[in-house]
Amino acid sequence: MPRSLASISSPSPDRARVAQPLLEWFRREQRDLPWRRNPDPYAIWVSEIMLQQTQVATVIPYFDRWMARFPTVAHLAAAVEDDVLHAWQGLGYYRRARNLLLGARTVVERFGGRVPDTVAALKSLPGVGDYTAGAIASIAYNRSAPIVDGNVERVLTRIFALHGDPKKAPLRNRIWELAEALIPDGHANEFNPALMELGATVCTPANPRCQVCPVEAACQARAQDIQGELPETAARPKPTSVPMAAAVVQKGAHVLLVQRRPDEARWPLMWQFPNLELCVDEAAPTGAVRAVREAVGLVGEAGGRMALVRHGVTRYRITLEAFQVSLIEPSSAPKPIGCHDFRWVSPAASRELAMPAAHRKIAERLDAGGASQMELLLVEEGDND
Numbered sequence: 001m002p003r004s005l006a007s008i009s010s011p012s013p014d015r016a017r018v019a020q021p022l023l024e025w026f027r028r029e030q031r032d033l034p035w036r037r038n039p040d041p042y043a044i045w046v047s048e049i050m051l052q053q054t055q056v057a058t059v060i061p062y063f064d065r066w067m068a069r070f071p072t073v074a075h076l077a078a079a080v081e082d083d084v085l086h087a088w089q090g091l092g093y094y095r096r097a098r099n100l101l102l103g104a105r106t107v108v109e110r111f112g113g114r115v116p117d118t119v120a121a122l123k124s125l126p127g128v129g130d131y132t133a134g135a136i137a138s139i140a141y142n143r144s145a146p147i148v149d150g151n152v153e154r155v156l157t158r159i160f161a162l163h164g165d166p167k168k169a170p171l172r173n174r175i176w177e178l179a180e181a182l183i184p185d186g187h188a189n190e191f192n193p194a195l196m197e198l199g200a201t202v203c204t205p206a207n208p209r210c211q212v213c214p215v216e217a218a219c220q221a222r223a224q225d226i227q228g229e230l231p232e233t234a235a236r237p238k239p240t241s242v243p244m245a246a247a248v249v250q251k252g253a254h255v256l257l258v259q260r261r262p263d264e265a266r267w268p269l270m271w272q273f274p275n276l277e278l279c280v281d282e283a284a285p286t287g288a289v290r291a292v293r294e295a296v297g298l299v300g301e302a303g304g305r306m307a308l309v310r311h312g313v314t315r316y317r318i319t320l321e322a323f324q325v326s327l328i329e330p331s332s333a334p335k336p337i338g339c340h341d342f343r344w345v346s347p348a349a350s351r352e353l354a355m356p357a358a359h360r361k362i363a364e365r366l367d368a369g370g371a372s373q374m375e376l377l378l379v380e381e382g383d384n385d
Contacts, residue, residue, distance in 0.1 A: 021214040022215055023187060023191060023194060026197060029197075030193070034064055034067075039189065044135065045100075045115060045140075046063065046067065048135045050063055052132075058091070070087070073108060073115060074113055076100065077104040081269065085354035086353065089354050089357070094270065095127070096127060099126040102126040102127075103126045103128065106126065118137060131148060138192045142187075145188065146192075147195075148176050149199075150199070151199025153166045153175055154205065155198050156179060157221075157230045157231035159219050160220055162174065162231070163230070165231075165233060166232075207228075242277060243277070243284070243321075244287075244318055244319065244320045244321070245276065246307075246362070247302075248273055248366070249274070250324070254344040254345055255273070256273070256292075256342060256343075257273060257343050257355075258271070258295045258340075261340045262340060271354060274288075274292045274295040275291050284323065285323050288323040294337065294338045296337060298329075298332055301328060303325065304323065305322070306324050306366075308322075309321075309322070309361060311357065346367075351363075
């Protein structure tokens with residue numbers, strides 16, 4: 001159990017004015033999240049990796065399913081990559097899942113199956129940087145390790161009225177220093193989640209709810225009425241449009257799926273409909289036919305458009321058009337030319353394969369509607385790697 005608030009050491013006025021009211025508020029108002037009910041180091045690790053670039057509401061069902069399927073580090077370390085990617089599909093940024101798998105194997109091999117409790121040791125795990133290491137060390141082990149994510153960055157920038165771009169040094173370094181200095185002795189496991197919770201639910205990017213903020217009295221930006229102007233982040237670069245085409249090749253009740261090569265930068269070893277980025281002035285039906293030829297060496301002709309999917313991948317905005325492609329020589333055998341492997345599977349059976357969200361949606365629509373013509377307009381954010 002945490003020590004009483006009266007025992008908090010307060011060597012600076014800032015710590016006293018921020019930590020005590022923030023902890024009192026957090027104990028009353030914190031959201032009931034599954035990883036908070038049992039702050040096991042492995043569960044905290046999984047949740048923090050899932051929460052990168054992903055909203056809490058999206059993560060909760062994935063976290064629950066993941067923990068049911070891989071309840072311990074040892075279970076995850078023993079899993080095969082296909083099963084891990086399948087459990088992750090839909091969350092996007094698949095490198096996170098691969099790093100979790102590699103990290104679990106590292107914990108078993110180097111740390112005897114126990115998630116390490118120091119920032120330095122945690123940072124030796126694949127995919128674990130300063131933030132994730134600090135989160136695990138502080139929340140699971142109550143180490144006085146700072147964490148700075150987007151929420152904490154915004155909260156501290158406003159509390160201390162810090163001007164400049166918080167993504168760049170020296171302001172970035174100053175924010176980390178403040179995050180560490182504010183941690184009350186013996187309460188890192190509550191204080192760090194409280195800072196994040198404040199940013200997520202009260203000190204929001206737009207229209208912060210200052211009137212209900214527990215640290216309003218200590219907030220310098222609020223005192224100067226500039227909370228809406230901070231943090232002074234640089235404008236995001238304009239998204240790059242990427243037109244793509246995919247081919248739905250059917251053989252009876254089955255469709256052709258190809259597996260990307262393991263050395264590909266995006267979606268390695270994941271299953272997709274044959275697809276490619278269109279050349280300048282290349283028509284999407286032509287690209288769909290080319291995708292089949294380059295992937296498995298089959299020649300076809302394009303039919304009607306079967307799906308239109310729009311989704312975001314980091315700074316790219318992809319428009320993927322899927323066309324039915326009929327093989328000119330149906331008896332020809334495909335060969336893995338531009339892919340790692342291929343399969344003829346039913347749309348229903350494709351559920352067992354790890355697929356990026358856009359391709360999963362096409363398969364689901366095929367499963368629901370068969371070969372009938374379909375139009376699909378979908379926005380998928382954060383489907384990457």
